[in-house]
Amino acid sequence: MADQTMLAVRYHQFGGSDVLTLEEVPRPTPQAGELLIKVVSAGVLPADWKIRMGLFPLPVSFPSIPGTSFAGMIEAIGEGTTGYQVGQEVFGRSARGTYAEYAVAPVEAVAMKPVSMSFDEAATLSGGATTAWRAITSAGVKSGDRVLIHGAAGGVGLFAVQFAKALGAYVFGTAGRENLDFIRSLGVDEAIDYKATPFEQVAQDVDFVLDTIGGDTLNRSWSVIKRGGSLVSITGQPPVAHGQSLGIRVLPSSLATSQDLNDIVKLIDEGIVKTVVQHVYGMNEVRQAHERSENGHGRGRIVLRIADSQDRSI
Structure with a gap:
């Protein structure tokens, strides 16, 4: 060969x-x-x-x-x-x-x-669903948690929304105006047009933030996470020391295991995730x-x- x-x-x-x-x-x-x-x-x-x-x-x-x-x-x-x-x-x-x-x-x-x-x-799925799944599960998202997903319509965000909802979380999602109805269809409870409304005015006391944007979006996200909450950014490693000073866990992005892949497949074939x-x-x-x-x-x-x-x- x-x-x-x-x-x-x-x-x-x-x-x-x-x-x-x-x-x-x-x-x-x-x-x-x-x-x-x-x-x-x-x-x-x-x-x-x-x-x-x-x-x-x-x-x-x-x-x-x-x-x-x-x-x-x-x-x-x-x-x-x-x-x-x-x-x-x-x-x-x-x-x-x-x-x-x-x-x-x-x-x-x-x-x-x-x-x-x-x-x-x-x-x-790989790099989309897998990245979202590792972020949501590493943060221990559970029923009743308040979760903010930046870029909720994107290749990672759309899965993160669905995984968080499947676990019973209340989900805020940011997107462009043209994608607001789309992210609502995925399960977003409060859809935020990031160009029209600062997300800090809508999402407060959040347990977990998934940042898929970086830059200013990441910098502004610290203020909406409550002490004891968590942050994952897939755009680079945020400053861990800054998170510690705020009582926020900064979790690394990690690769999926074979068990993660099988868990994702099960949710898809059961019609819970698309x-x-x-x-x-x-x-x-x-x-x-x-x-x-x-x-x-x-x-x-x-x-x-x-x-x-x-x-x-x-």
């Missing part, structure tokens, strides 16, 4: 979307504890273009294949790896790039695709997909359709 090739998106240096190219590259081989996935769809996360631009303090080896989120089918199984079979439909996370026809993932970062979801929808695909692009439209993600303010997740890609040029 090592001498076989595949089509992949790669970039050879940091830069704008124009550094993304489609190339024929060697197909990876799964090692012990790994699965080779035939990728059908890949999630386009904001982290993908931030890494491409060199904005994240992460080591990047060039040439690099972007993407961490995938949904697809098991093509091959590494030696001694158990629990899965070739042909099963799965989703999960890979640190070795998912904007490619094949990707290798550790078995603990893979779960069976929800039967109620398409591949495009399942590709929104996802939203904002737009689907072909592999040859990867530059447009990144540009759309960079513009922000969308509803749901952007997806890159890998399967059936025939156009070899961008």
